[in-house]
Amino acid sequence: MNKSIGVFDSGVGGLTVLNNLINQFPNEAFLYVGDTKYCPYGTKTKKEIENRVEAIVSFFEKEDVKAIVIACNTATANSYHIKSKIPIIRIIEPTAKKALEISHKYNNYNHHIGVLATNYTIDSLAYNKFLKDEMIGVRCSPFVEIVEKGEKGTEESYNVVKEILNPIVGKVDTIILGCTHFGLLLPEIKNVLPNVTIIDSSDCVSEVLKEYLDNNIIIKNNDINNINNIEIICTGNPEEIQMDWFKHKYQGIKHVEIEK
Numbered sequence: 001m002n003k004s005i006g007v008f009d010s011g012v013g014g015l016t017v018l019n020n021l022i023n024q025f026p027n028e029a030f031l032y033v034g035d036t037k038y039c040p041y042g043t044k045t046k047k048e049i050e051n052r053v054e055a056i057v058s059f060f061e062k063e064d065v066k067a068i069v070i071a072c073n074t075a076t077a078n079s080y081h082i083k084s085k086i087p088i089i090r091i092i093e094p095t096a097k098k099a100l101e102i103s104h105k106y107n108n109y110n111h112h113i114g115v116l117a118t119n120y121t122i123d124s125l126a127y128n129k130f131l132k133d134e135m136i137g138v139r140c141s142p143f144v145e146i147v148e149k150g151e152k153g154t155e156e157s158y159n160v161v162k163e164i165l166n167p168i169v170g171k172v173d174t175i176i177l178g179c180t181h182f183g184l185l186l187p188e189i190k191n192v193l194p195n196v197t198i199i200d201s202s203d204c205v206s207e208v209l210k211e212y213l214d215n216n217i218i219i220k221n222n223d224i225n226n227i228n229n230i231e232i233i234c235t236g237n238p239e240e241i242q243m244d245w246f247k248h249k250y251q252g253i254k255h256v257e258i259e260k
Helices: 017-022 044-061 075-079 092-106 119-123 130-134 141-148 155-168 182-190 203-216
Strands: 005-009 030-034 066-071 113-117 135-139 174-177 197-200 230-235 253-255
Touching: 005 017, 005 044, 017 030, 017 182, 017 203, 017 230, 030 044, 030 141, 044 066, 044 075, 044 174, 044 203, 066 203, 075 092, 075 119, 092 197, 092 203, 113 119, 113 130, 119 135, 130 135, 135 155, 141 155, 155 182, 155 230, 174 182, 182 197, 182 203, 197 203
Parallel strands: 005 030, 005 066, 030 230, 113 135, 113 174, 174 197, 230 253
Antiparallel strands: none
16 A cells, blocks of 8 residues: 555644654655644634644545544644544554553652643643643643744753743653654753653654554555655745754655645
8 A cells, every 4th residue: 555644733843753653664655744834733722723633634635645643732632523534643642641651660759740732732631631630731832933943952942941841840750742843852851851751742653553554454564665755745834944853855845725
């Protein structure tokens, strides 16, 4: 089966998930959508986010992908109403379950799990469903803007991350990067929280995708590396995308209008 796997996020953060998926599935073709025209999702209304998720899922259906990975926590929290003929792999549940497993098995501090996510994801209580009273949520929407502007690794990025995360220092033994953008701020986060276990949602979602591909016998196991089958599109201006850290070869960045 030569169909692509669709992956989408509000911006470039989901490329961290794509990067991991390419490493895990080097023979698969991928179609990535960065909804940069509407980024960030985390400060939008529930209806606005639902409209964007519906539009992009519909786009993937027209492209006839074989699976859809929602590489965005905020979008995931607003996707459960969608019924699609194509399986949708969501990022929140596997990430929460992995964090609970790690916190209970390896950490002996207090079993409190810090969830770093956009304001909307925290307020939606999407992670509370799985983590319950073990969760400490932190609203981190400013992190998204730092990444989208290509300002990671700057004095400003360190200051912003420190200001937002200082309140949970010493209160958690595990943290979830509850937004795909945040993996690009790992040095800043580790600077404030050096002794916690970090759960990256991109690792967790690849496990779920593998299970689906294996169970349906549609994983590609040949030795041909599809380096020319990684397509990246965006709904905003391609020239504004900051992804110099992305090391895989791809076909370039193409602009596509995706509307309901």
